[in-house]
Amino acid sequence: MSARERLVVVGGVAAGLSAASQARRRRPDLDVVVLERGPSVAYGRCGLAYQLEAAGRSLEELVVSTPERLAAERDLDVRPDTEVIGLELARGRLWLRRPGGEGELGFDRLVLATGCRPLPPPWPGGALPGVFVLRTLEHARALQRYLPDRSLRRAVVVGGGHLGVELADVLAARGLRVSLLYRGPGLPAGYPPELSARVEAELARAGVELRPGVEVGALEGDSRVRQVVTAGGAIEADLVLVALGVQPEVTLGAAAGLRLGQSGAYEVDAGQRCSAPGVFAAGDCAEVFHLLQGRWVYLPRGTTANRQGRVAGANAAGADERAPGVVGTAVTRVCSLEVGHTGLDEHAARAAGFDPRVAFVEAHTRGRAYPGGREIAVRLVFDGPGGRVLGAHLVGGEGVAGRLGVLAAALAAGFDVDRLAGLDLAYSPPVAPAWDPLLVAAQAAQRLRAGG
Amino acid sequence: MSARERLVVVGGVAAGLSAASQARRRRPDLDVVVLERGPSVAYGRCGLAYQLEAAGRSLEELVVSTPERLAAERDLDVRPDTEVIGLELARGRLWLRRPGGEGELGFDRLVLATGCRPLPPPWPGGALPGVFVLRTLEHARALQRYLPDRSLRRAVVVGGGHLGVELADVLAARGLRVSLLYRGPGLPAGYPPELSARVEAELARAGVELRPGVEVGALEGDSRVRQVVTAGGAIEADLVLVALGVQPEVTLGAAAGLRLGQSGAYEVDAGQRCSAPGVFAAGDCAEVFHLLQGRWVYLPRGTTANRQGRVAGANAAGADERAPGVVGTAVTRVCSLEVGHTGLDEHAARAAGFDPRVAFVEAHTRGRAYPGGREIAVRLVFDGPGGRVLGAHLVGGEGVAGRLGVLAAALAAGFDVDRLAGLDLAYSPPVAPAWDPLLVAAQAAQRLRAGG
Secondary structure (H helix, E strand, O other), X not given: OOOOOEEEEEOOHHHHXXXXXXXXXXXXXXXXXXXXXXXXXXXXXXXXXXXXXXXXXXXXXXXXXXXXXXHHHHOOEEEOOOEEEEEEOOOOEEEEEEOOEEEEEEOOEEEEOOOEEEOOOOOOOOOOOOEEOOOOHHHHHHHHHHOOOOOOOEEEEEOOOHHHHHHHHHHHHOOOEEEEEEOOOOOOOOOOHHHHHHHHHHHHHOOOEEEEOOOEEEEEEOOOEEEEEEOOEEEXXXXXXXXXXXXXXXXXXXXXXXXXXXXXXEOOOOOXXXXXXXXXXXXXXXXXXXXXXXXXXXXXXXXXXXXXXXXXXXXXXXXXXXXXXXXXXXXXXXXXXXXXXXXXXXXXXXXXXXXXXXEEEEEEOXXXXXXXXXXXXXXXXXXXXXXXXXXXXXXXXXOHHHHHHHHHHHHHHOOEHHHHHOOOOOOEOOOEOOOOHHHHXXXXXXXXXXXX | OOOOOEXXXXXXXXXXXXXXXXXXXXXXXXXXXXXXXXXXXXXXXXXXXXXXXXXXXXXXXXXXEOHHHHHHHHOOEEEOOOEEEEEEOOOOEEXXXXXXXXXXXXXXXXXXXXXXXXXXXXXXXXXXXXXEOOOOHHXXXXXXXXXXXXXXXXXXXXXXXXXXXXXXXXXXXOOOEEEEEEOOOOOOOOOOHHHHHHHHHHHHHOOOEEEEOOOEEEEEEOOOEEEEEEOOEEEEOOEEEEOOOEEEOOHHHHHOOOOEOOOOOEOOOOOOEOOOOOEEEOOOOEOEEEOOOOEEEOOOOHHHHHHHHHHHXXXXXXXXXXXXOEXXXXXXXXXXXXXXXXXXXXXXXXXXXXXXXXXXXXXXXXXXXXXXXXXXXXXXXXXXXXXXXXXXXXXXXXXXXXXXXXXXXXXXXXXXHHHHHOOOOOOEOOOEOOOOHHHHXXXXXXXXXXXX
């Protein structure tokens, strides 16, 4: 072991590099080593699908930094193509595999930022060429190499989550005939019908064929995939994108005896500490505290990964920071719609002990007379007896992200519908209406509570 | 007096019609009369300037309703062109002047929603044809009749508040050569230099000549205005728009003995009650409670007028509602920029007993690699010792209104910069960046507090 104290971060990208950078900022004397399994260490993962929507857009634009620049600018020792294959906590040692062979590395503090992995296609034929998942920059590169083939006509996307919907949108924009197979009924998954209907109509307008309730049996092909076999018949496919969700990558720590939470991700405290001293976990491999559910859950997000990474890095450098917990905000874009949610839907609300009610409103994003405004739908969930705001789904042509932010603040503050209705929001006809859609929704909730 | 109990609302538009509608909803038996001095009773006042920016856009699009429709749809007796010239509180009587002559009207409850009036041009020549203020639909109609004259070349706008800036933008868009005369240094008035500079550059790009620090001495002309005389020389002007601010219209109530607050607007309580029983005031003629200053102030806004109107109407109908108070949010659009603020600047913060600090950041509104994002500048004011968020100015190409909403919620909740930094805001590259500009600003504030 070197004379300098050493922090090893396993995994680059959001959580890992946030941790390494934060530790370096706090402890210039620390030896900070980042080990990344893949060749790319710093890129914007959430932009992968969108970067494919136009043939001319380069994935390289997502690359934020390189090992050379991270060494020069932040004094970080970042090692790509380096897989950690073993961890011995008691002796503070890691076993590594890299192109040149295997090796060992000692650590004094350890941050696990191993992320998550996409669920692989569980069907026969899942390994055929032309079958893709999309999680890493390398996945995106493989897909981008495949896409220009002029013989490609039909794509099948399997999975109705945010990523599946994004991929269907993106592939249709690339000129492919796209079928989207999803469990349903909601699209994106978990969205209530008033909002799903808008997303479905938007995708249908973009030429996406929607196939809810279709279960895949097998993928078939020859030198590449040719069709998706379902109970209802075969669907031709020159390209299959599998977006069934992710699971936390915890193999390394679980084998070493680190405790996992109920969700299967690493159990951590608010300081990102794992069950062994000096070991931290952050990002998509770790649980996060849900402020409304009042418990630890698995909710992988880039924003959470950044934030948990910073806390893990700070605390690995001797600080005592706490990650703030989440309310579960997410947003995506589907063609010309912004689609997002925050907080709890009524099922999660009931499970968390609330007695949820729902207010649904349709409103306009700007002053009525001003050109360029769009429609927006707000479905607000609140606690009937106490009036507390619990969550919302929003679908609209613009302004969804900002309004989700207002709701995220209201949820974090524990506002009831009266306090939401009383917010002093911005108004000017070119940018927002006098009665903001959120206020209209809060007033509808007030009326429901008053029984009128 | 009629057998039915009568509520009279003096003044239509936002506050007055909100009050009348709310009273009607609560008390179907009430006789509800709305007296409006002008010919138009229900229109979107904040859209007046923008509606003039393109010759083809009609002011009629701002008209929300008519006396006939309000009678049919809401059972309201709305009387345009009816000026109230006298009020006797003890006997519950109003003296009216209308086209047919004068008259009297008794009331049991009274809501004063008389709004505000623009400060008139205080210089010689202020009454020349071609000199305008813009507050009512009739002002806008007069201006719209004047604008198509092909001999118009040069316009001078006097006043650097939100309205002055809007008008300079709008008149430049109509093809006029526009000079904007304002006290300065900030533009809009009160904006700090880091943000003013952006607004000034944007107006200059649109061809507006900026003249800070210029005082008007007189307006001169013949059959119409021809020039604006200043200490620095005369400026040719075929059109002069005077936007020096507004004052509350309280003549009626003040003469009848109603108490005014320090600001000169009607003193009210949270239920919009004036100093005499059964009398309420709402909107731009009344004060409003500022949640951060902890006192009653004059801050006329369409959003506040709507909300105070509802409370006044509900309480005039026997309820006991409370208006929520404000944090002082305002937004406008200047060419392609959204410009807004909320809460306190450092001067107001100091006056309110805080020890303010400022964090300034420039950031991007979407994921870096995603096309279409814009720059945004956030200037966050917070209390140094306690860390409480006190206010912010924002200027950016998009997403200002939504972020002002997030801040308005944070201000209403009393968040400190740590809680702001911890908000679970929406992220997806096409709509918002991983580190939202508000979070970047909050982190900058955290670093300032940590002394780093």
